[in-house]
Amino acid sequence: MNWQAKWIKPIRPMGDVASVFERDFDINKIIKDAKLIITALGIYEAKLNGKRISDYVLAPGWTAYKKRLQYQEYDITEDIQERNKLSVTVGKGWYRSPMSGDEKILRELQERPCGLIAQIELTYEDGEKKIIGTDDTWTVSESEIRFSEIYDGEVCDARFKPEHQESVEVFDGPSETLIPQEGEKVIEQERLTTASIITTPNGERVIDFGQEITGYVEITVDAKSGEEIKLSHGEVLDEIGNFYNANYRSAKAELCYTCTEGVQTYHPRLTFYGFRYVRIDKFPRGVENAKPENFVAIAVYSDIKRTGYVDSSHPLLNKFFDNVIWGQKDNFLDIPTDCPQRDERLGWTGDVQAFIRAAAYNYDVEKFFEKWLNCLKAEQLEDGYVGHMIPDTWQLDWGSCAWGDVATICPWEVYRAYGNERILKNQFESMKKWLGYIANHTKEKDLWIGWNHFGDWLGLDAKEGERTGGSDKDLLASAYYAYSTEIVVKTGKIIGEDVSEYEELYERIVKAFQKKFTTYKTQTECVIAAHFRVAKDCQAVADQLAQMIKDVGMKLQTGFVGTPYLMHVLSDYGHTDIAYSLLLREEYPSWLYQVTKGATTTWEHWDGIKEDGSFWDTNMNSFNHYAYGAVIDWVYGVACGIKAADPGYSKVRIAPHPDHRLDWMKATLNTRNGIVHSEWKKQDGGWRYEITTPVETQIVIGGKQYNVNKGTYYFFEKNT
Numbered sequence: 001m002n003w004q005a006k007w008i009k010p011i012r013p014m015g016d017v018a019s020v021f022e023r024d025f026d027i028n029k030i031i032k033d034a035k036l037i038i039t040a041l042g043i044y045e046a047k048l049n050g051k052r053i054s055d056y057v058l059a060p061g062w063t064a065y066k067k068r069l070q071y072q073e074y075d076i077t078e079d080i081q082e083r084n085k086l087s088v089t090v091g092k093g094w095y096r097s098p099m100s101g102d103e104k105i106l107r108e109l110q111e112r113p114c115g116l117i118a119q120i121e122l123t124y125e126d127g128e129k130k131i132i133g134t135d136d137t138w139t140v141s142e143s144e145i146r147f148s149e150i151y152d153g154e155v156c157d158a159r160f161k162p163e164h165q166e167s168v169e170v171f172d173g174p175s176e177t178l179i180p181q182e183g184e185k186v187i188e189q190e191r192l193t194t195a196s197i198i199t200t201p202n203g204e205r206v207i208d209f210g211q212e213i214t215g216y217v218e219i220t221v222d223a224k225s226g227e228e229i230k231l232s233h234g235e236v237l238d239e240i241g242n243f244y245n246a247n248y249r250s251a252k253a254e255l256c257y258t259c260t261e262g263v264q265t266y267h268p269r270l271t272f273y274g275f276r277y278v279r280i281d282k283f284p285r286g287v288e289n290a291k292p293e294n295f296v297a298i299a300v301y302s303d304i305k306r307t308g309y310v311d312s313s314h315p316l317l318n319k320f321f322d323n324v325i326w327g328q329k330d331n332f333l334d335i336p337t338d339c340p341q342r343d344e345r346l347g348w349t350g351d352v353q354a355f356i357r358a359a360a361y362n363y364d365v366e367k368f369f370e371k372w373l374n375c376l377k378a379e380q381l382e383d384g385y386v387g388h389m390i391p392d393t394w395q396l397d398w399g400s401c402a403w404g405d406v407a408t409i410c411p412w413e414v415y416r417a418y419g420n421e422r423i424l425k426n427q428f429e430s431m432k433k434w435l436g437y438i439a440n441h442t443k444e445k446d447l448w449i450g451w452n453h454f455g456d457w458l459g460l461d462a463k464e465g466e467r468t469g470g471s472d473k474d475l476l477a478s479a480y481y482a483y484s485t486e487i488v489v490k491t492g493k494i495i496g497e498d499v500s501e502y503e504e505l506y507e508r509i510v511k512a513f514q515k516k517f518t519t520y521k522t523q524t525e526c527v528i529a530a531h532f533r534v535a536k537d538c539q540a541v542a543d544q545l546a547q548m549i550k551d552v553g554m555k556l557q558t559g560f561v562g563t564p565y566l567m568h569v570l571s572d573y574g575h576t577d578i579a580y581s582l583l584l585r586e587e588y589p590s591w592l593y594q595v596t597k598g599a600t601t602t603w604e605h606w607d608g609i610k611e612d613g614s615f616w617d618t619n620m621n622s623f624n625h626y627a628y629g630a631v632i633d634w635v636y637g638v639a640c641g642i643k644a645a646d647p648g649y650s651k652v653r654i655a656p657h658p659d660h661r662l663d664w665m666k667a668t669l670n671t672r673n674g675i676v677h678s679e680w681k682k683q684d685g686g687w688r689y690e691i692t693t694p695v696e697t698q699i700v701i702g703g704k705q706y707n708v709n710k711g712t713y714y715f716f717e718k719n720t
């Protein structure tokens, strides 16, 4: 990209107020083509002649800004007139919002300038070209957005008109780090019209949109100039039905809007919220005057395309599936986040490594992850350290197993789903560096011993008052070390690299592991040792897991580390019936328990809302964390049985596992090679299967294997 523009900023720092940069330009010949190439330090919204350019919101998106800043290119030919005004509003966004607890980083954030770089490229019919780039001829003014920030929300005074235009200052902004748009653009998606406005027991007026989303509320109101609207966002009501958002912690998540005269429509433009409920704190002529038709909730997330669908004869289960899909949409706003509402909304790596396989069934996430993994690679330290979150907002200096292993797991899963070897090539060095980090931070060679980890985060076997489950961190870390090494070996072979050194390492890790860890005391320890095949006798460990589950009354106790693989270990080793018992369980702890408690997304904690209606905690209790939704990959891959036999589903294996507690179940997957469908239902004292595949497929039913080609196939299996 040939930039003929300079970074500009207001001469006078505007603090919390979003700045509007402007440039007028005239056209005196016929235009053939006009483009705007643009990015900002902050979030920008560009308008040409008062009309918003593109449906891309929250641009330029979130990347590891110190290393990579995306710019966007828009075709503006259609909107060019004789006399034109380009105005670009720039707010703090992820770039300048205080999204870290570290004082030093916060100070640095405050000193960051809000900046803009843009160029309009005009090509006339006669072939002449003209470039208008940002420079000191542009002007800037304060905008009606008086405050805008990721956690706290937005304050807009629609009456505000700047008294005059101010000069801008050219400054030395990032140049080497500018990259063209890599990820999916972020756009406005579903529009939820208000379900209802309720009056809560304490007399507050609260809108219930019926679904937790990530996005914002659009208000349409007929008001007098100066009248105010104030909205507060929340996920759930408390046990007596009052508005609640103490679990957002320091994030204020408010919208304050001062009206101008007449009918007007407004929604926040430079921030977003995670919410289902909205408390109306102020409204023209009193909160009782607010009507459902004044509000629409707009979901905002990356433009990912849905590829997977699962459905069954079980309404609660179907609601859970729906919640998993919403959990993904709500947390796929440009980067994969832990949650969209409290003062985090960060690219926590442990969460995404748990959910990635499910994510790639539900949606086409190839491009989404390619961009994010490039950020991971860019931010990885020389010693191999992978941040706990990408972008690495907190910049801590200790890598954790499972969280850091995202460096191997994530590219591998993307490769499995889409057959994209480029992603493996791109990430191979980063994968190896992560293994190097482990090797240099262990007390015992060929294992990962004596280091700090998140462990089986939120596992139910945690000691009173602790958040880390009872599993041995050394055991988990060493098993992940083996798994990451195995991925490096497989990756190297695919892309033609010599990995003999890693093959030997893998052998040594497994040997050392079996020597060191001979007993397993938690469900998660069993899950991880069997799933990563590092235990000496995986069948025995899986049997022990099944027994442990039965011993505690058919209950799971796993946290972020054990849960994604729990069901796979059970069904891989002959305990599918127990897996179904866990899946269909409605009492706490279970996936369906939260559905019985009214969940519309997946919860961070198995007991976010306890049986008595009280909350697990105020401090760490999100109702929109996707990690436990990972179980949906078992539904696609085992219950309905659809797996990629070759990467990208160029060959498929379909081995469904029906269960008598359900009448039917089905999954459809739109792969790069066509649509795969698998369905089973109870019929005539047995199971009837319908399977459609677009490619060479191995079907396994009732222990028999059928090798078929493209087509639809029906089977009947008599119950024995």
Ligand code: BGC
Pocket: 338, 339, 344, 348, 349, 350, 351, 454, 457, 625
């Ligand atoms: C986040 C998690 C994350 C964890 C790390 C939390 O605050 O919300 O989902 O993985 O910290 O332990």
